[in-house]
Amino acid sequence: MDAFALTRQLIDIESTTGMESAVGDALANELTTLGYNVERMPVEGERFNVWATHPAHPQPELVLSTHMDTVPPFVPSSETADRIYGRGSCDAKGIIVAQIAAAEKLHAEGIHVGLLFLVGEERDSQGAQLANTQPRGAKFLINGEPTENQLAVASKGTLRVEIAATGKMAHSAYPELGESAIEKLLDALANIRRLKLPDNPTAGPCTMNIGMIEGGRAPNVIPDEARAHLLFRLVGPAQELREQIADAVAGKAEAEFKLQIPYMEFASLPGIPTMIAAFTTDIPALPQWGTPLLIGPGSIHVAHTEGEYIEKQQLLHAIDLYAGIARFLLGKDPATAGQ
Numbered sequence: 387m388d389a390f391a392l393t394r395q396l397i398d399i400e401s402t403t404g405m406e407s408a409v410g411d412a413l414a415n416e417l418t419t420l421g422y423n424v425e426r427m428p429v430e431g432e433r434f435n436v437w438a439t440h441p442a443h444p445q446p447e448l449v450l451s452t453h454m455d456t457v458p459p460f461v462p463s464s465e466t467a468d469r470i471y472g473r474g475s476c477d478a479k480g481i482i483v484a485q486i487a488a489a490e491k492l493h494a495e496g497i498h499v500g501l502l503f504l505v506g507e508e509r510d511s512q513g514a515q516l517a518n519t520q521p522r523g524a525k526f527l528i529n530g531e532p533t534e535n536q537l538a539v540a541s542k543g544t545l546r547v548e549i550a551a552t553g554k555m556a557h558s559a560y561p562e563l564g565e566s567a568i569e570k571l572l573d574a575l576a577n578i579r580r581l582k583l584p585d586n587p588t589a590g591p592c593t594m595n596i597g598m599i600e601g602g603r604a605p606n607v608i609p610d611e612a613r614a615h616l617l618f619r620l621v622g623p624a625q626e627l628r629e630q631i632a633d634a635v636a637g638k639a640e641a642e643f644k645l646q647i648p649y650m651e652f653a654s655l656p657g658i659p660t661m662i663a664a665f666t667t668d669i670p671a672l673p674q675w676g677t678p679l680l681i682g683p684g685s686i687h688v689a690h691t692e693g694e695y696i697e698k699q700q701l702l703h704a705i706d707l708y709a710g711i712a713r714f715l716l717g718k719d720p721a722t723a724g725q
Contacts, residue, residue: 552610
């Protein structure tokens with residue numbers, strides 16, 4: 387298989403979260419052509435995960451996995467001598483190709499691994515949650531995300547919070563007759579910004595982003611409603627932070643906790659440099675798929691950007707890296723995982 391050509395082929399199939407069926411079909415067809423048994427694992431509507439194994443080894447001990455969906459907007463592929471550009475090039479269609487190529491490399495050596503490609507990672511890990519209800523007995527899960535081929539020893543979690551304030555409408559010429567929801571929201575956000583966020587000696591500080599603020603009806607109307615959407619990157623348990631947020635907004639607004647993904651730590655392996663992933667992955671939703679590791683080609687700093695790309699050399703290195711880790715974990719080459 388031509389790794390660069392297949393990467394571009396997948397990039398050129400739009401697969402924004404919720405629209406993954408076409409790229410799933412393309413992957414299923416490619417894997418069937420390569421001789422895999424392919425299962426379309428239904429998730430929702432026409433969306434499905436792709437589970438592929440070699441016919442003689444339907445329950446492999448090790449699984450290579452990543453996601454098929456991308457964030458908007460769709461950006462078609464292009465190529466230079468050193469890079470492949472386009473939406474999903476590093477997050478995570480180049481990783482899909484590296485994992486397929488690694489599985490083929492291992493198959494030629496008589497080592498058989500499974501391939502699990504998931505929908506919905508960029509929104510809510512819906513595909514991973516569904517897959518977790520249908521485990522296949524694997525001992526190890528190597529999850530692919532852009533870590534520049536370094537092994538993540540920790541991955542920050544996520545706490546998504548909506549802060550909502552209510553007030554009373556009035557003519558802006560007579561503010562004493564109303565109650566501004568926006569001012570109450572601003573006071574609540576100021577209290578949250580003064581919180582001392584947790585710090586972890588391994589993963590560093592918990593961080594917060596006020597991603598959206600909305601509210602009000604017109605400049606000449608005292609606003610009766612306002613809300614803000616916040617995202618915290620967790621570095622440990624979240625219960626104490628949740629309580630601090632609720633206390634900080636008390637009397638001004640209400641805090642609704644929309645999503646929580648836990649902070650996680652992983653093992654390192656000999657011969658592979660390590661890093662801290664400040665982002666979340668599908669791993670917390672896949673506890674039934676074996677001991678997890680997190681590694682992949684590409685930089686998270688260009689993922690989700692207009693100029694997203696993957697270095698061709700990193701993609702090729704990832705093929706060897708995934709194969710080397712699989713050999714090490716399966717006891718086929720105990721010397722080092724980094725070759």
